[in-house]
Amino acid sequence: MSYEFALRPAPSEVVRRDWRLPLVAAGVWAAALAGLYGTVASGIVIAAGCLVLVVLGRRWKRGFPAAVATVAFGGLLSAGVTTVHVAVRDHAGLAALTGSEAHGVAELVLHTAPKPSTRRPELVTATARLRSFDADGVVLEGHWQVLLVASGEEWLEVNAGQRLTVPAVLREPDAGRLTAAIVSARGPPETVGALSFPHRIAAHVRERLAIAVGAVPQPEAGLIPALAVGDTSMMDPELAADFRTTGLVHLVVVSGYHLSLVVGAVLAVALACRAGPRGRVAAGSVAIAAIVVVAGPQPSVLRAAVMAGMTLLALAAGRPRAAMPGLATAVLVVVLADPDMAAQAGFALSVAACVGLLFLAFRWARPLEHRGWPQPVALAVTIPLATQVAVTPLLIGLGSGVSLVSVPVNVLAALVAAPVVVLSVGAAAVAAVWLPAGAFAAQLAAVPARWLIWLARNGAEIPGALVPVPGGVWWGLGSAAAMAVLVLLLQMRRVRVPVLAVLVAAGLGTVPACLMTGGPPSGWVVTMCDVGQGDALVLPAGDAVVVVDVGPEPAAVDACLDELEVDRIALLVLSHFHIDHTAGIAGAMEGRAVDAILAPPPGEAQYGYELVEERAGAVPVLEAVPGEVFEFGATRLEVLGPPAEPLSGTRSDPNNNSVAVRAEVAGTSVLLTGDVELEGQRALLSGGAALGVDVLKVPHHGSSFQVREFLEAADPAVALVGVGAGNEYGHPDPGPLGVLEEGGALVFRTDEAGRITVVRNGNVFEVTTVN
Structure with a gap:
């Protein structure tokens, strides 16, 4: 007797992935982004074009034309909604x-x-x-x-x-x-x-958590609210920069990771209490709503909340979870509800990380599982790697740099990430009801939090931890194409091993480059560090350096000084106390001896003054006096400003009372002007000082507040502008730059050239840039 059985097809042969919803979401996102940069008229044109494609698409049932029509349908929805919002915006x-x-x-x-x-x-x-x-x-x-x-x-x-x-x-x-x-x-x-009642609840939770963490020492006390509800207001700025450098920043931004842990814990409790599907859905919904209310409407929170809501609906309907449709629905709903989300980098990074997780992480984990790796261990390795691959093109497009330590640091962070997040959220929840219990929970959370702090600090100190790369749309698209090719090659068994070998070799090859920074070149005169919208300059001073201003962020100036192999600062000159010149002081002083600080009176810029005063400690702070001279080996500094009687009643007194110094570096003259504006420049002109120099640090980031006669008197061969890409002040203004170029100066900007170093070999100036 024989029996015949029909073999059950493999799941991949039964269930075909439906791409219609992701295509609609892509159309929604693209049309919203285009509409935000346009007007009502352009929005109507976009909607009309999408409508034509949708109508034509009714003839096609499958293939590329049908996909285009599906994308156009999403574009039609989004264009209509976005145009309404743009009409309100452009009142x-x-x-x-x-x-x-x-x-x-x-x-x-x-x-x-x-x-x-x-x-x-x-x-x-x-x-x-x-x-x-x-x-x-x-x-x-x-x-x-x-x-x-x-x-x-x-x-x-x-x-x-x-x-x-x-x-x-x-x-x-x-x-x-x-x-x-x-x-x-x-x-x-x-x-x-x-x-309102929900906002009162959110304020109550945040306030009680801030009190509860008072029993915990810093910096753990500032990290716990960030891990619990995304509140970084108490977090040490230097530690926050280290979290960004090492790729741990996703832990202090409430995201899908937080929601999955919290909702999972709530559902586990509900299941232990023998709650039915409706009860579990209700409990999960309350948890999601509570997180959204307390954390606020951040992009990652809204995206994760919608995805979690879709998962709960699937649970209530008794259907298996479909992650990709859930992500597509989240994008569709969030962007249609608020088209502004389409232009927010945080939302794009959050979605990209989810795409990497869904498409790559689990697929890459399977070969490791087949080799005997436990699934949690395999995923702990592949999830950071997959998300890093997915977000790298966006990071490059945004000009944020690429972290070389992100993957290993996140793998090590996975040892405590889940417990520390759950304990931090628990501390917030318990503190809202009973403060002593909340303080105890915060102390428990502080134990694994110390591991994250150690990882962030030590990871950020690795030479070359954050690699600056050229930014912009085309660089982002190019890197996306390169990543796509790499992923496809890794899917091919025949070439997988050679590709991995090349990647490992390339990775090992970067180690010597990271460890051997080389220091400044021979004949070095001055380096302008790329610190974004701010100033930070370094001059040689024998076996030490003179640093003039430290930029707005500790990490940027610290990296620049590391690359110049600076371990002692003979004199730290702070031109004035605005944050874009002083907030990086912790990075400049990190692991380096500072002999003295030269600065003007604080004036109105009290915040920066208090920041410097707190960090300076026992380092003497000298007041800048016109005519005073400092000498360090072959470098001589003469203080030109501020005037003995500080200027008052100007557009910005702190700017105009900046410390201005003329430096002579082995026979090369450099004029460093801080942010002096019209009145400050006229005071320097009338003071009789020798203003003609070889190198000029253009005042106030090249703003329009310049005196033509001052720039002509300086008559530099090289002009340096410290400015951040896409800054909101419109710096630098083309007018002053035109004056300098008319006089024969070569103008270099940090937003275009990155770090700028001026070298003199004989009578020839050489300018090198590192972007």
Whole structure:
């Protein structure tokens, strides 16, 4: 007797991946991004074009034309929604006020809690809704999305959801967003009414957690709120920079990782309590809502919340989870609800990391599992690698650099990542109800948090940990193509081993380059470090160096000094106390001896002064006196400014009272001017000092506040401009640069050239750049 059985097909032969929803999501995202950079008219054109493709696509059922029609359907939806938002953004009345930088009283409702700006920590920023603006009795009312920029500690006490009024100036926003204006506050806020119930809960949780971590020493106390609810306001700025350098920043931004851990824990408890599907869905939904309310509407939070919601719906329907449709739905829903998300880097990085996880991490883990690796161990290796591959093109496109230590650091961080996040979230939840228990939970969370801190600090100190790479759209697209080719090659068994061998060899080959930085070249005169929107310059001083300003971030100036092999600073000159010249002081002093600091009186820039005073410790701080001379080997510095009687009543007194020095380095003259503007430059002209030099550090990042006679008197052969790419100030202005070029100067900018070093060989100047 014989029996015949029909073999069950493999799952891959039964279930075909449906790409329609991801294609619709791609169309939604692309059309929203295009619409944000356009006008109402261009939005209508995009919608009309998508409609034509959709109509034509009805004839096609499959293949490339059908895929195009599916993308166009998403574009049609998004173009319509985005055009409506753009029409509100481009309101003629508001545009007139921002164009004239109108002064008045703004009534706002905060969407996010004010927090220190990453570029300028003395300022706080928040997204808000502008309800009305009263300019000299003329009131304009509406509902516009705006960016609030303010200063003062009182702003850090204001919570998300608060309605307030504040004297302010309206300024034009950057293009490509739904932000209709920048509201620059000119005073403290005056709150109106009480917070809504959800916002009161969020404020209560954050406040109680801040109290609970008081029982924990720093820097763990600042890290726990970041791990729990994404609140980085208490986190040490230097540690935050180390987390970015080592690729651990995703742990301090509430994302899908946090939601999966928290919702998973809640569902496990519900299952242990024998809750049915509806009960588990209800418990998971409450957990998701609580995280969104407390963490705020961050891009990664919203994307993860929608994905988690789709998973719970699938659970309630009794259907298996489909991760890719869930991700596509998250993109579709979030972008249609708020088209501005399409232009946010955080949202794009979050989605890219999920794509890497879904498409690559589990597939790469299978060969390791077949070789006997436990699945958690295999995934601990492949998840960081896959997400790094997915986000690298975006990081390159954004000009953020590529971390060479991200994968190994994240593999080691996986040992404690889940426990420390769960304990931190638990500390926040428990502290909201019972403070002593919350403090105990925070102390428990501090134990594994120390491992993350050790990893971040030591990983960031590895030479070459963060590789600066050229940024921009084309570099991003090129790197994406290269990554795609690499992934395809790794899928081919015949070439997999040779490709891996080449990658390993290339990786080992970078080790000597990272460990051997080489130091400054022979004949070195001055180096301008690339620190973004700020200044940091280094001059030789015998067996040490003179550093003039330290930029806005510790990591950038620290890396530059490492590459120059600096271990002692004979004199640290701080031209003035604005953050873009002082906030990097921790990086400059990290592991280096500093003999003395030269600085002007603090004036109005108290925040930067307090930052320097706290970090300086026992290092003597000298006050700059005109005519004073410092000599270090073949380098001589003469102080030219500020005047003995500080300038007052100018557009910016701290800028105009900058320390200006003339340096002579082995016969080469260098004029370092800080941020002196019109009045400060005229004071230098009238002071009778010798201003003609070989190298000029262009004042105030090349802003428009320049005196032509001053630039002509300097008459440099080389002009250096410290400026950040795409900065919001419009620096440098083409006018002053044109004056310098007319005089025969070669102008170099850090946003275009990166780190700039001037070398003199005989009578010839050589300028080298490292981008």
